[in-house]
Amino acid sequence: MTSNQLAFILTCTLWNRISVCAGESLCTQAPEFQLPSGGQSEVWETLGSFVALNCTAVLSWNQTDQRCDATSRTLLWSKDGTPLNLSLYPQNTSTWTPSQSQMIVSSVLQVQVREQADFGLYSCEVRNTSADFSLQNTAQPSHTASVIAAISLFLILTIAAVVYSRCRLNIKLWYRNSYGDYEINDGKLHDAYFSYVNNEYDRKLVNFILKPHLVNKSGHKLHLSDNNILPGGEPSAEFLMNVSHCRRLIVVMSHAYLEQDWCCNNFRQGLLHLLELSQRPIIIITLEGQVKLMRPDVVQQLREHRHKLTLLTWSGSHSMLPSSVFWKELALAMPHRVVFHSDTAGDPQTLFQDDKDPMLTLNPDYLDCRPDPVGDLGLHLPVYKALASRAPVLPMFPSVPASLTESKLSDIDVSDLGSRNYGARNDFYCLVTEDNI
Numbered sequence: 001m002t003s004n005q006l007a008f009i010l011t012c013t014l015w016n017r018i019s020v021c022a023g024e025s026l027c028t029q030a031p032e033f034q035l036p037s038g039g040q041s042e043v044w045e046t047l048g049s050f051v052a053l054n055c056t057a058v059l060s061w062n063q064t065d066q067r068c069d070a071t072s073r074t075l076l077w078s079k080d081g082t083p084l085n086l087s088l089y090p091q092n093t094s095t096w097t098p099s100q101s102q103m104i105v106s107s108v109l110q111v112q113v114r115e116q117a118d119f120g121l122y123s124c125e126v127r128n129t130s131a132d133f134s135l136q137n138t139a140q141p142s143h144t145a146s147v148i149a150a151i152s153l154f155l156i157l158t159i160a161a162v163v164y165s166r167c168r169l170n171i172k173l174w175y176r177n178s179y180g181d182y183e184i185n186d187g188k189l190h191d192a193y194f195s196y197v198n199n200e201y202d203r204k205l206v207n208f209i210l211k212p213h214l215v216n217k218s219g220h221k222l223h224l225s226d227n228n229i230l231p232g233g234e235p236s237a238e239f240l241m242n243v244s245h246c247r248r249l250i251v252v253m254s255h256a257y258l259e260q261d262w263c264c265n266n267f268r269q270g271l272l273h274l275l276e277l278s279q280r281p282i283i284i285i286t287l288e289g290q291v292k293l294m295r296p297d298v299v300q301q302l303r304e305h306r307h308k309l310t311l312l313t314w315s316g317s318h319s320m321l322p323s324s325v326f327w328k329e330l331a332l333a334m335p336h337r338v339v340f341h342s343d344t345a346g347d348p349q350t351l352f353q354d355d356k357d358p359m360l361t362l363n364p365d366y367l368d369c370r371p372d373p374v375g376d377l378g379l380h381l382p383v384y385k386a387l388a389s390r391a392p393v394l395p396m397f398p399s400v401p402a403s404l405t406e407s408k409l410s411d412i413d414v415s416d417l418g419s420r421n422y423g424a425r426n427d428f429y430c431l432v433t434e435d436n437i
Contacts, residue, residue: 025065026061026065027060027061027062027065027068027072027127029059030129031060031129033058034104035056035106035131036055036132040131040132040134041133041134043134043136045138046113047115049113050110053109053124053133054107055075055107055133057106057124057131058102059103059126060103061073061101061102062100062101073095074105075105075124075125075126076124077122077124077125078122090110091107091109092108093107093108107124109124116137119136119137121133122134169328173328173331173332180336182336183247183336187245188245188247189221189223189245190223190247191221191222192214192334193223193225193248194206194223194252195250195251195274196254197252197260199256202252202257207224214330218331223242223245223246240277243278248280248282249274249280249283251274251282252285253285254286254287255287258295267297271301281307281310282309284302285314287313287314288313288316289316310333312333
């Protein structure tokens with residue numbers, strides 16, 4: 001190794017700068033910005049506020065190098081690429097040298113936010129390298145927040161749609177059971193009347209599947225008749241009375257049902273006749289394997305009157321499960337039952353209406369069936385006297401003599417009431433007993 005090479009290595013080690021060894025000046029190297037951190041910063045302010053933007057850079061410096069002049073250490077401010085007028089935007093600049101090879105330059109720009117145009121991108125530049133300050137208005141939401149909000153809303157709506165599609169029937173049942181109207185005191189005796197063909201399959205479906213579920217689990221009262229309904233002709237008075245006493249009309253529209261004469265001859269008139277008999281939408285239960293066998297005219301009539309019909313499909317083993325869609329849709333179509341939780345028995349309709357009918361009132365005083373040893377004229381007042389005090393007393397007319405009113409009261413013979421035995425007539429007075437309760 002020659003002496004020139006050794007001197008070159010010692011010089012590079014002394015300065016610890018490869019760029020200097022290569023002949024590059026320290027005053028042309030890129031600065032290192034301490035403020036803003038990373039060379040970028042977002043500042044949020046409002047109109048009328050005052051903000052100070054601090055730009056601090058560490059510069060490589062060599063006092064003996066002629067290329068290290070004032071321009072290599074001056075910080076220049078610009079807004080949106082346009083140089084700032086220092087008379088409108090004052091700044092405080094300071095420099096110091098912590099070592100012979102470094103210089104720190106700091107410039108604080110004073111910005112008075114008077115209008116919307118004062119917001120924007122402020123940059124401080126030195127040695128062709130810049131640091132940016134993004135001055136934004138807090139009154140305007142950022143695009144990032146809007147995008148996040150839109151994505152969150154989309155996810156929420158998607159999850160809600162999926163949950164509703166899977167649980168819509170459960171939601172409808174919960175709402176109906178919580179806030180639905182009760183169909184009570186409407187003069188109806190049964191919740192549904194079944195119209196079906198009395199063959200082996202339909203009879204088993206109605207009596208061994210539909211009826212036990214509706215009666216035992218849902219508590220509905222059903223009316224089943226073995227007589228086929230023939231709405232094409234004149235219905236009997238008994239049939240009209242039975243249908244009028246039911247809140248719903250359920251038709252098991254099987255293939256055998258559609259083979260009846262009235263269905264084959266004029267299904268449209270028969271369907272219209274059924275619709276006239278029921279005020280509520282008719283519940284039509286079709287069989288999955290027999291839907292494709294329906295005639296086109298039957299399908300067309302069902303589609304035309306679908307707003308007056310509730311169409312359900314019995315799919316065999318899939319519908320047997322209590323949690324299947326069939327039972328949930330049938331429960332929604334059926335009347336809302338009254339669930340009455342009480343220690344005392346009684347008809348909920350009667351209790352809701354506060355009915356005072358003695359035949360429907362539990363344990364009334366005037367229907368006490370215990371024998372009175374003294375007699376009816378003893379401890380217990382006669383029924384007509386006990387009830388007379390509840391009736392309003394009408395004023396007597398001046399033209400009616402008082403003697404006539406007294407004679408009418410004396411016409412009631414009560415002399416032998418104490419000797420009468422009412423034990424044999426307990427069936428009349430004791431309509432409601434403790435054993436029945």
